[in-house]
Amino acid sequence: MSLTGWLTEPRTGHGLRVATDDAGWARHDFPSLAAAALAVAGLLRHTGLRRGEVVSLLLVSPETFLAGFFGVLAAGGVVNPMPPPAGLGAGAAYPEQLTHLMRVAGTHTVLVDPHLAGTARSAAAAAGLAVTVLTVAGPDQPGDVRPGRPATPAVDDPTPPAGDEVALVQFTSGSSGHPRAVAIRADNLLANITAIRRWLDMGAADVTATWLPTYHDMGLIGCTLAPVLNQSDILAMRPDQFIRSPRRWLSCFGEWGATLTAAPTFGYAYAGRRIGPAELAGMDFSHWRAAIVGAERVSRRTLESFAALLGPHGFRTRTFLPAYGLAENTLVATGLHLAPPPVALRVAGELRPGEPVEVSAVEEVGTDPSADDDWLIGCGDARDGVAVTIVDDEGRPLPPDVVGEIALTGRSMAAGYHGADAPDAAFAEGRLRTGDHGFLHDGQLFVLGRAGDSLKVRGRNLYAEDLEARLAGVDGLSPERVVVLAGSAGHTPVLHALIRQRPGPWAAEVARILGREGGPGVRVRVLSVPAPAVARTTSGKPRRRPMFRAATDGSLPGEVLYDSAEPGAWPR
Amino acid sequence: MAEPVEVTVRQLVASMAPHPGGDVTDGQRLVDDLHFDSLALIELAVALERRFDLAPISDDEAMDVVTVADVVALVSQATG
Structure with a gap:
């Protein structure tokens, strides 16, 4: 499998549906997405982009983002998604943030929505970088690239990063001033996407629904790249569309037949809070196979409340797949298998590193909205090609049921932090020290939180x-x-x-x-x-x-x- | 509406701010002082649109909003 194999053999009759602001969906099938990506690749080659140079993306709509993302890879570039300005309150600080991101990423070229081109140019100038700014427009706008009407010849021989070449520079969600960027190799990306496809048993008939931003690792790799390489359908909403109407996200499953999704606990909590039983009339969730829950502490009460609300319409608690992952391991590290419901565990006494965990109760997650939140939720076991160990401060392995730091090895472990002067200790000796505390119990990983830094x-x-x-x-x-x-x-x-x-x-x-x-x-x-x-x-x-x-x-x-x-x- | 716009806006911001407790003042910044994150900011924008029956707030309008006073100005302008 290559990262761009689908570009030359796009599946017809399937692709991306993007939520419009008038409650409809705009269709972009895989052949049209591939043509747009190859047009972007043509333009990048025309501008003289060399292999391994970093191309940052400031593209809001999922279809232009996908064209940009795979266009960069097809041209042999390293792709770097960047966050667009985030609405109210963020405006004044944004140009400065963008300058910093460009410096960290070592941006060579930016592919940008036309309305952000000026901001990107000033940020590049402030960063002291000679950045080529190229606009990618929708069908009705002018831009350097127009899907279907390339100004330069489209690429017909994609030459994506392969093997141990870096393919993706992914920002972690850092504190405002100092985000870090992880250098993810082509083989990391392929290994993690393969792990996700096997974990979810993704087939040609699956439909993924997502409201997560594409510059975020879970939205990008889990909800976008995995289904694109699988060439199965995607229903994509923007975060603000989800916030405006969480019912619309649920209708993806209940009315449009979506089978797969991933979201942080917040997403399920928000939908559960905002939606009343009456709004679910006529929906059928019995085809919904996988709802990955990750990115932050998993709350038992949130899962049970959500399951109680949707249960009468065919939702099953076993659809929840609590998971643990991080950009330093490309994305996913562990996750619950498809069949069983999530497991909640209560511990007696304090949880201290190096000391055994005293489990006082183990229960299956059910449908009780008044469930108390003082439970840890199991995040399943290691996914394909990943190995999990719990280690002490010196890096020595600890047995099950003892608290320590979560360490990972395997094909998904990234090359390190991008642009760092020296290798980071987190990646030393072929093993990723995550900085998260946790323990293994009955084959599942339980995550406790950060370990001091x-x-x-x-x-x-x-x-x-x-x-x-x-x-x-x-x-x-x-x-x-x-x-x-x-x-x-x-x-x-x-x-x-x-x-x-x-x-x-x-x-x-x-x-x-x-x-x-x-x-x-x-x-x-x-x-x-x-x-x-x-x-x-x-x-x-x-x-x-x-x-x-x-x-x-x-x-x-x-x-x-x-x-x-x-x-x-x-x-x- | 019976109450002046600024009073309602301050109440709405206070009720939605991730930082609990205390009065909201005009000089406070949504992100740096009140800890709105990107999703909470969208929630706030949607709540403002609903409460004051506004058209969706555009990115350009939103860019200039940093403080509570900026929110009041945005809403006052839009409600004319």
């Missing part, structure tokens, strides 16, 4: 290093005396700031900044600590994980200057 809040990663950089400007504080620890203690996300300085007025400002960066539900602690409290590696880097544990269980020496969980904490 970052944490995830509503799909957004906060990295300890970035937060340290944010604190660098605080008056009276020496940046080299600041260490931030980020992780989850039990279910609560926590940020600890360890400051090797005597208490001073800076503490309130540190608490305020971390409170703002963390947001609601994140506990913030500021400590003045003696020098020996800060553990470092031989190369001088902070050893955040052991310090995080010590700070969490109270064994770290020092004076607590602020704790948002304590009564009388200063207002944020």
Whole structure:
């Protein structure tokens, strides 16, 4: 299988249907999508794009995005999806964000919607990059590429990245200022797409429905690339269309026969909250085979409420496939098999790294909307070509039912972070250290959260290093005396700031900044600590994980200057 | 509608802000201070359109909205 094989043998009568704003669907069959992609490839070759150069995409509509994505690959380029501006509130910061993204990606060319061309040009200029900006237009607009009417000869001999060549530079959902980009090789991408197709037992009659943005790994690889390489139908909505009408997403399954989807817990929670039983009249969900739940902590109550709402219309709880994955492993790592319902597990006592888990109850997920949320949901076992181990701080494997860091090996493990000066420790020795804590129980992976150097809040990663950089400007504080620890203690996300300085007025400002960066539900602690409290590696880097544990269980020496969980904490 | 636009807008923003509690003030930024993420911002836009019977808010209009005061201005303009 090659990444662009379908371009020269597109399946007729099937393809992409894109939700229009008048409640209809616009059809783009695989032959027309392939022609548009080959036209883009022709233009890129005409501009002199060389093999391995990075082409960034700023394309909102799924059909132009697909033409751009496969056009870049067919021309031998490395494709890099970028987020378009995200509506209200994001505008002013967007040009600066785009400049930063282009620098990180090392953008050579941008394929852009006409209305974003000016923004892309200014961002490239600000980044100091000589970027070629090419517009890709819809059928009724002018642009450098027009689907079906190429200005340059279309490519008829696609030469996509292959083997260990990098094919995709994928941004992780980082904190606003400092996203990371993962270099995903052609063989990684093919291995992960194959794993997804086998996992879901994807066939020619399947229909995938999605509202996830295509620049996001789950929306891109799980909901778009897997069905395109499978040449099966896709129903695509934009996120704002889903937010406006979650019923429309459900109608993909209940009325249009969609069988597969993936979404974060939020998507199922939002649809369950916004839709009443009466709106489901006439819908039939008995053909819905797989609803992948991933990207954030899986909530038992959300799954049961959703299943209770849709159950009378043929939805089965076993349709839910809780999963675990990350861009550093291309996308999917583990996921529940198709047949059984998800498993919920309750543990007694504290969950500590290196210590055994005491399981007090195991239940199948059912249809009780009042289900309590103090359960962990099993994310299945390793998918094809992936191996999962739980390891201790030194990387030694731990047995089942013991908490440790989730480590992955296999064909889906990416090459590393794109453009990094030195290989990142996360990818050392042929093994991906995910930075997530978890344990294996009865063959399934249970994910607990971040292990000390970052944490995830509503799909957004906060990295300890970035937060340290944010604190660098605080008056009276020496940046080299600041260490931030980020992780989850039990279910609560926590940020600890360890400051090797005597208490001073800076503490309130540190608490305020971390409170703002963390947001609601994140506990913030500021400590003045003696020098020996800060553990470092031989190369001088902070050893955040052991310090995080010590700070969490109270064994770290020092004076607590602020704790948002304590009564009388200063207002944020 | 009985209440001035700005009062209703502030209430709506407060009820939808991921950052709980406290009064919403005009100077607060939706993303940096109130922690709206991209999906929450879309939810807010849809809620504003419904509440004030507005046409869908375009990307160009949305680009300039950073603070609560900007939201008030956007809605005031659109409702004329």
